[in-house]
Amino acid sequence: MRGRRRVRRMTGPSGVGIGWRPEIAGFVAELPGLRFVEVVAEGVPASGPLPPGLTQLRDRAVTVVPHGVRLSLGGAEPVDPARVAHLAAVAQRLDAPLVSEHIAFVRAGGLEAGHLLPLPRSREAVDAVCANVARAQAELPVPIALEPIAALLDWPDDELDEADFLTEILDRTGALLLLDVANVHANARNRGADPLALLDRLPLERVAYAHVAGGSERGGFYHDTHTDPVPAAVLELVGALCARRRPPALLLERDGHYPPAAELRAELDALASAAGFPAVT
Amino acid sequence: MTGTPEGGSAPAPRAGLAERQAELVAALVAGGEPPAGFAPGPLAATRAALLRKRAGEVARHWPLLAAGLGARWPTTFAEWAARRPTAGSLRDGWDLARALHDRHALPPAAAEELAVREARLRYDGVRAPRPRRVPAVGRAGGAVAVQIAGRVRLLRPAPRVPTRAGDGVPDAAGSELWISD
Structure with a gap:
């Protein structure tokens, strides 16, 4: 079923995909049924040669979605125009049908946190995110999907619950939702909440694609590490999500401690079977 | 517009989002005071998770530094980085390697x-x-x-000096005079 058409802009994410990383480029290149990958946008140059593995995938008409991790859309300060311009340029180069970023902040007061931090679920934070998403949307050539993050801490000044917070941001920005099933699991586990109750209240018709990743328990918390196998509970949650409304695509994120190829293939197969998608391996 | 938290047990007047975000980041990566109202356990877990994530990224840029330290890498990095905000993985690894070199622990x-x-x-x-x-x-x-x-x-x-019971390898003497810039 490999399409031969070369459209200028690739089709939207579909089926089971995997986060493209240089360390597993060879593995990804050899997945026969793959139609969709995601790439960390900050790792792709805006000009000059693309990483060779990515060029190959584009030649196969595999959809490549740039996934930003450093925009800091949830920062109180306006988003950095140079970072938005980079994301826009990468989307253009890759003929991406959309880009994605997080509902989070990664820097403040001149300091880099080094990773995604949660926002207070307050009206003020909703305003800040919506203003930054609007700034980004004004420069991006394609739609943006927003991903709620996994957080170990909550702010003391939350005014909204998670579903209301996310729905309000999506409604006001018109953005798509990138739903990370492992994050839903992690947050529910760490807050003692019910993940299914959250799924029931999110606008699942707005999901552009979903993330799935592994994690581990440590010090009384579930950590969304992306360096461990996908736990059974997360796969079950994928099934529960698909039973409600199956997203167009599911993407496995792995960011280190790469397992042998056979194990990674088995994870992709397990994802496909949990969602009822064809295997890509 | 923004009030200054007074401390104490009553809900403090809330500072603006920018200020509160800056306070939280400083507490997580620069040894700043924990911001009022945050539970200490989750704050500590977040701090540790950020350090682990950062250690992984630095290890990707400096694979031999991480591999050379082996099992000591996570703690060596965390001790060095706990109160140092990141300057990017390339510079973080470079600064740490130079610091270890100065201590003859590279x-x-x-x-x-x-x-x-x-x-x-x-x-x-x-x-x-x-x-x-x-x-x-x-x-x-x-x-x-x-x-x-x-x-x-x-x-x-x-x-390669024979190691003494898993200690760091001492620097070799006489390495300074080989060639000049």
Whole structure:
């Protein structure tokens, strides 16, 4: 079923995909049924040669979605125009049908946190995110999907619950939702909440694609590490999500401690079977 | 507009989002005071998770530094980085490698990695490293690397001294005089 058409802009994410990383480029290149990958946008140059593995995938008409991790859309300060311009340029180069970023902040007061931090679920934070998403949307050539993050801490000044917070941001920005099933699991586990109750209240018709990743328990918390196998509970949650409304695509994120190829293939197969998608391996 | 938290047990007047975000980041990565109202357990878990994530990213940029330290890598990095906000993985690893070198605690493979980087790029410890435009020599822990026209070769490996019960490898003596820039 490999399409031969070369459209200028690739089709939207579909089926089971995997986060493209240089360390597993060879593995990804050899997945026969793959139609969709995601790439960390900050790792792709805006000009000059693309990483060779990515060029190959584009030649196969595999959809490549740039996934930003450093925009800091949830920062109180306006988003950095140079970072938005980079994301826009990468989307253009890759003929991406959309880009994605997080509902989070990664820097403040001149300091880099080094990773995604949660926002207070307050009206003020909703305003800040919506203003930054609007700034980004004004420069991006394609739609943006927003991903709620996994957080170990909550702010003391939350005014909204998670579903209301996310729905309000999506409604006001018109953005798509990138739903990370492992994050839903992690947050529910760490807050003692019910993940299914959250799924029931999110606008699942707005999901552009979903993330799935592994994690581990440590010090009384579930950590969304992306360096461990996908736990059974997360796969079950994928099934529960698909039973409600199956997203167009599911993407496995792995960011280190790469397992042998056979194990990674088995994870992709397990994802496909949990969602009822064809295997890509 | 923004009030200053007074401390105490009553809900403090809330500062603006920018200020509160800055306070939280400083508490997480720069040894700042924990911001009012945050539960200490989740704050500590977040701090540790950020350090682990950062250690993984630095290890990708400095594979021999991480591999050379082996099982000691996570704690060595975390101790060094706990109160130092990141300057990016390249510079974080570079600063740590230089600090370990100064303490004679840089493993040989990591010394070679550092020497090669020192030959390739000019790094003043403050600004982003830049490619060297003229031939240069990089040295660390007895390792010597030379860069000519952008190509770097390791001329002399760092000496492997028999380790004493898993201790760090001491720096080799007499490594200073080999070649001058």
